[in-house]
Amino acid sequence: MLLNIKNLHVAINGKEIIKGLNLGVNQGEVHAIMGPNGTGKSTLAAAITGREGYEITQGEIWFKGKNIIGMPAEVRANEGIFLSFQYPVEIPGVSMTNFMRTALNAKREYKGLPSIPAGEFLKMMEEKKNLVEIQSKLTNRSVNEGFSGGEKKKNEIFQMAMLQPSLAILDETDSGLDIDALKVVAKGVNELRSEDNAFIVITHYQRLLDFIVPDFVHVLFDGKIVKTGGKNLALELEEKGYEWIKDQYLANSEV
Amino acid sequence: MNNSPSVQEISLDEMLVNQFDAHFELVSANDIPSVTALRKLAMQQFLLTGFPTSSDEKWRHTEIEALTDESFNYFLEPYKSERDIEDMFRCEVHNFDTEIISMLNGWLLDKKSGFTTLPNGIVYGSLRYAWKHFPEIINQHYGKIADYQTNGFVSINTAMVQDGVFIYVPDGVEAEKTIQIIKMIDRRESLFVQSRNLIVLGKNSKLSLMHCDDSINHFMSLINTVTEVYVGENAHFELYKLQNLNDKSGLINSTFIRQEANSTIKTNTLTFNCGMIRNNISVDLRGENAHADVLGLYLMDKKQHIDNQVYISHNAPHCTSNEKFKGILDDEASAVFNGYIHVARNAQKTNAYQNNNNILLKPTATINTMPFLEIYADDVKCSHGATIGQLDQEAMFYLRSRGISSSNARLLLMYAFAADIINQISIEPLRKRIDDMVKKRLRGELSVCEKCVLHCGMPEKEYHFDIDLSKL
Ligand SMILES: Nc1ncnc2c1ncn2[C@@H]1O[C@H](COP(=O)(O)OP(=O)(O)OP(=O)(O)O)[C@@H](O)[C@H]1O
Ligand SMILES: [Mg+2]
Numbered sequence: 001m002l003l004n005i006k007n008l009h010v011a012i013n014g015k016e017i018i019k020g021l022n023l024g025v026n027q028g029e030v031h032a033i034m035g036p037n038g039t040g041k042s043t044l045a046a047a048i049t050g051r052e053g054y055e056i057t058q059g060e061i062w063f064k065g066k067n068i069i070g071m072p073a074e075v076r077a078n079e080g081i082f083l084s085f086q087y088p089v090e091i092p093g094v095s096m097t098n099f100m101r102t103a104l105n106a107k108r109e110y111k112g113l114p115s116i117p118a119g120e121f122l123k124m125m126e127e128k129k130n131l132v133e134i135q136s137k138l139t140n141r142s143v144n145e146g147f148s149g150g151e152k153k154k155n156e157i158f159q160m161a162m163l164q165p166s167l168a169i170l171d172e173t174d175s176g177l178d179i180d181a182l183k184v185v186a187k188g189v190n191e192l193r194s195e196d197n198a199f200i201v202i203t204h205y206q207r208l209l210d211f212i213v214p215d216f217v218h219v220l221f222d223g224k225i226v227k228t229g230g231k232n233l234a235l236e237l238e239e240k241g242y243e244w245i246k247d248q249y250l251a252n253s254e255v
Numbered sequence: 256m257n258n259s260p261s262v263q264e265i266s267l268d269e270m271l272v273n274q275f276d277a278h279f280e281l282v283s284a285n286d287i288p289s290v291t292a293l294r295k296l297a298m299q300q301f302l303l304t305g306f307p308t309s310s311d312e313k314w315r316h317t318e319i320e321a322l323t324d325e326s327f328n329y330f331l332e333p334y335k336s337e338r339d340i341e342d343m344f345r346c347e348v349h350n351f352d353t354e355i356i357s358m359l360n361g362w363l364l365d366k367k368s369g370f371t372t373l374p375n376g377i378v379y380g381s382l383r384y385a386w387k388h389f390p391e392i393i394n395q396h397y398g399k400i401a402d403y404q405t406n407g408f409v410s411i412n413t414a415m416v417q418d419g420v421f422i423y424v425p426d427g428v429e430a431e432k433t434i435q436i437i438k439m440i441d442r443r444e445s446l447f448v449q450s451r452n453l454i455v456l457g458k459n460s461k462l463s464l465m466h467c468d469d470s471i472n473h474f475m476s477l478i479n480t481v482t483e484v485y486v487g488e489n490a491h492f493e494l495y496k497l498q499n500l501n502d503k504s505g506l507i508n509s510t511f512i513r514q515e516a517n518s519t520i521k522t523n524t525l526t527f528n529c530g531m532i533r534n535n536i537s538v539d540l541r542g543e544n545a546h547a548d549v550l551g552l553y554l555m556d557k558k559q560h561i562d563n564q565v566y567i568s569h570n571a572p573h574c575t576s577n578e579k580f581k582g583i584l585d586d587e588a589s590a591v592f593n594g595y596i597h598v599a600r601n602a603q604k605t606n607a608y609q610n611n612n613n614i615l616l617k618p619t620a621t622i623n624t625m626p627f628l629e630i631y632a633d634d635v636k637c638s639h640g641a642t643i644g645q646l647d648q649e650a651m652f653y654l655r656s657r658g659i660s661s662s663n664a665r666l667l668l669m670y671a672f673a674a675d676i677i678n679q680i681s682i683e684p685l686r687k688r689i690d691d692m693v694k695k696r697l698r699g700e701l702s703v704c705e706k707c708v709l710h711c712g713m714p715e716k717e718y719h720f721d722i723d724l725s726k727l
Binding site: 049050051052072073074077078082083085088089091092093094098099102103106107110142143159163 | 647648649650652653654655656657658659660661663664667668670671672674675
């Protein structure tokens, strides 16, 4: 199993947000995670990627056979975990090009490879830019600075394409995208998709899942996965909302 | 002749006054009468005030006593260095061909005494000869731009200084090469060193000047430099000040610039290392449509202290000024920034901008930043701002989540912060070299160099992060 989360509990400032979550992801799979606002989806992503301030009070996260709890964020990234941020950060003064080159070389160094030759790097930038239909002038700018909402999301997919992770977590990458941009994002994902890697797609909308067809759909509620189904579950949720799931969950927990 | 170093026990001010009284003939040997008269007035002033102390309002956050209470040696004549001087002053910035003026322990090294006259008419050389050689220029500008009453350091400099750099750019002449003043201290005794520069730009002329303060040993020194710059009508002047001295050194740097109509200046004060620094920069915009960019970057750590005082006086209509200082402070370093903007009653349509941004890497580092605006005209645009912060934690996580180590992420963010000032260096090879120095400094790899600050150990090797920061 690529990612195996067992009985995960995560607290922020002493408040428990994730309350005993289990999730297994195999290579080649796409998992969608849906659920009402504020139920812990981004918190889960932060816990997997190693963000500070997210305290793991119980449980285990196994990635490629290693328990990654306590592992610094950059090591997890170099192991192959990638997060497409729900809210990408603007970093004035750091150019996209330098940023990507540093990231790519960090990963290569981690793997014991020499730095990427300039020519090869530029070629790769060009290729991936075209893939996600990013205008070339964006890469001469500072990271996300002054990018529109859609450009920021495309930029996340561009970075994913550059870094070629084995597990990519897309946190609401579809929010705020027009239909063309949505297709671009989906194209980026489908291009990367292979037998060797996996995706966790956090979304509120069925729409993205038309383009990135999931193997599993999970509903996160109150810090736990309360329901898991196939791609049809997403359709059902779109139609019926979350109330029936909440009712089911609460009825079960009363027992 | 009498060249005995002072007795160690007495205080610095007392020692200087004694030297002045005992050896006035030697001190004023190269003067013309106006310079001698000025010395006497300045000494009277110094006797009244002495050196400033931290109980003076304008020195409140800088414990200057820590330096002025020390005992120093003060020499009234130049002396031989044990080192290979030619080698010390070779500057090896690639593609950066400068006219070099070398100063050792406060004295100009004059191979051939007198002046260098460039084919285009620019004259430069030792101030101690300029007094007699160029009495007209001296009488017109010397001591007129730098008011000796400003503070005790300017008074004692005016009273006792014996050497420094004189540069004259005639009307209509644009200097092709940058002139570079390299100043070094290599004595083993604790030295008090004074120097005085006078730079005069005629109408429609252009000059860029680089002023490097370096120490090449680890001994204590206190340097007190006063620079006067006259920028004639429609003349353009750039000044790059590089400050890289050892942790025991003190540097008092007072720069006074007077600008005539349609002139522009840009000063960039880049501080990499020094125990204690006080930079006073005064700009007098006295002709219409003049513009001043006053920029600075300071990267301090350990117990270092920097105090930047910028005074911009808008004394004519339609002038603009842009002040921007940025600092990164680590460990127990401390910094002061005071930006004074004075807009005279007739200086309508003034546009003055001031900004000071600081990053404190540790909670033990401190910054005191304060604007002082005095505006007597009514049609004025004036803005100021100051920020004090840490490295952006959101940005740190973003970078790390892409596999970049936390130390490299810090470096990237610090560099990004500083780049804003570096990018305003208009001389390309110099910009590149400063860029390298900043990266080294941020990595903690910039030592007080063996030689000129610009050698950076290995001049033929450009310095890189993991990243190539050249524009791709
Ligand atoms: N830094 C924080 N400090 C305190 N509470 C936090 C912090 N971050 C998140 N929370 C809380 O944790 C809960 C889960 O937040 P999270 O961002 O994981 O929700 P989400 O499922 O991603 O929601 P959305 O669909 O709106 O993005 C929320 O109640 C939120 O207020
Ligand atoms: Mg979220």
